[in-house]
Amino acid sequence: MNLDKRILLLRHKKGVHVMFSIYNSLFSKEELSHYLRIAKETIKRNINNEDENYILNIGEEGFLSYLLNEYQIDYISIKEHEAHSEIIVEEVSAEYFPNHLYGVNPGRTYKQNVVYFYLPIEGRSELFFCRPSTFTSVFPRAALRGENIIFKEIQFNQTAEEINEEYISFVHLLKTYINFTNKDLEEFNKTLEGFIRDVFLTRKRDILKRKEMEAALIVPVRIKESVSQTFSIPTPKMKKKINVKPSLKLNDQNFEPTPTLANDTYASILRIINDMGKEFERKPSVYANKGEEDLRDHFLMLLEPHFEGSATGETFNKKGKTDILLRHNGNNAFVGECKFWKGEKSFLKTIDQLLGYLTWRDSKTAVIMFVRNKDFSSVLKIAQSAISKHTNFVRFNNREDDTWLNYTFHLNGDKNKELQLALMMYHTE
Incomplete structure (x- = not known):
């Protein structure tokens, strides 16, 4: 039986589940390289939007360490040891029945046992839809709801052992794509520190050059009166350790250049x-x-x-x-x-x-x-x-x-x- 027909979305009707559409292929919607490129663009934009006095006064290594911890992308995985299953009686459309085994009428639904497997995930859920740089001609097909991947098998004449084999085959394919994805994430994280440092130092250097120019002008530059006096602590994402943004003392809000050894x-x-x-x-x-x-x-x-x-x-x-x-x-x-x-x-x-x-x-x-x-x-x-x-x-x-x-x-x-x-x-x- 075609796997696409076995793995379906569901809804409720009079206490009985009714099939209505096919599950999506995982790891196939958006290219992971595009997702990671957007991530770097976001990092660059956020650094360039920081207050100038903050950039000039903040401890460089402490801030860079904060940024690295904030923007590193955790690997994705599944918690196989926490997986669970259930069997639900559902109304299954005739089109999903094997014609050579069952005499069913087109357009009608029939009650059938459906086995659900729930696999908890770790990591950003959107990454399970991104296509890694390495992939095969076959993608794992399932639903992703909240923190769980849902794989299901309609039981026609299969034994429990045969259904288990289908599940094991699905998990093997899923783990293959997880490994492909994590390899790309590893390369991204390896280059992240250098990227963040370059963006930060470029911004800092540009600000200092402009301030030196301002100081050299005959007519003084008007100083802004609305310099922010507070700096926010970003809300930590789920499953990430709390990452507190370095803050300045009140008397450090306005940058004053200090002679330092080159x-x-x-x-x-x-x-x-x-x-x-x-x-x-x-x-x-x-x-x-x-x-x-x-x-x-x-x-x-x-x-x-x-x-x-x-x-x-x-x-x-x-x-x-x-x-x-x-x-x-x-x-x-x-x-x-x-x-x-x-x-x-x-x-x-x-x-x-x-x-x-x-x-x-x-x-x-x-x-x-x-x-x-x-x-x-x-x-x-x-x-x-x-x-x-x-x-x-x-x-x-x-x-x-x-x-x-x-x-x-x-x-x-x-x-x-x-x-x-x-x-x-x-x-x-």
Whole structure:
């Protein structure tokens, strides 16, 4: 018997179900690629519609993490272990009866047992109608109502075993298409972070360029008086964890540009420090008996000639003394802390100490650890594990080499003010 005729929609009439139309094919209505393209267009539109001051003031990594969590698409699946069935007596149209087995009259209906299988689903229901990039000539046909796929078999002369075989065959085809779909979703999610970051940074860069233009005009630009003072928390979707949008403090609503160290300059400073640190490792007999201040001074001797600001040691900065402080035009451009490795607890205190020195204007930092332990590899693993547990940790960015890793942290008491922290470790046995 044709499967299209077995899988039908139903309605109620005098307490008896009556057949009236054919179920739709799943995974066949809209191309999944089109659905995903629309999803990216929506993300771009939503980012571009954000308030400008929000874009300029919000902690970049925190907001990007929120967007990624908000727009990632969960895989679809069925809960086979929660499936259930029922048998209902229905009025079945004569056209659905096998003519060679039953003598039925066209246009009439006859009572027949109908077996219903209910398969709960997980994921966005609309994805069960989207055609993935890989598909076959046969699509699973069923109804999708709420959180359930409904598959049904009209019982004519089939045994229970034969009906079960039909159900198993249907589930196998359904799972095949679910796998096809999830493969496309996996590729979409892999590229999503880069896409969101590019859209956000492009918007931020465009706003900053315009504001620089406004600041350069002889005639000042009128400031809008109706700047929004509140930012909403989006309603979480069903089956997704609550994803709270980062918000600004009231005094952060109006953006004011702050001089910051350019990323390429920051990278140059770190490269100089790294080159000197590797020199310590190559010539242990020269540097073995040096203390923290002596080793720090070698960094300072290399840094100061390279930059127009001044590189000074033991300079008081807000709450205490820091080992390396670069200043430019009265602003702190780079803050670094040098310490000998004394274990995980001491390491985390070093990060606390560094963060305690920082002001709102400090955004480029480094923790430089001198390690005398023989098992240097073990210390590296401990440090990498410990740093991600710090309360100000935001994300790991990249590894420049085996002992130089870059992270994003946030300032004490202000998650929107993010700062770059390089962890640089050298074996000075």
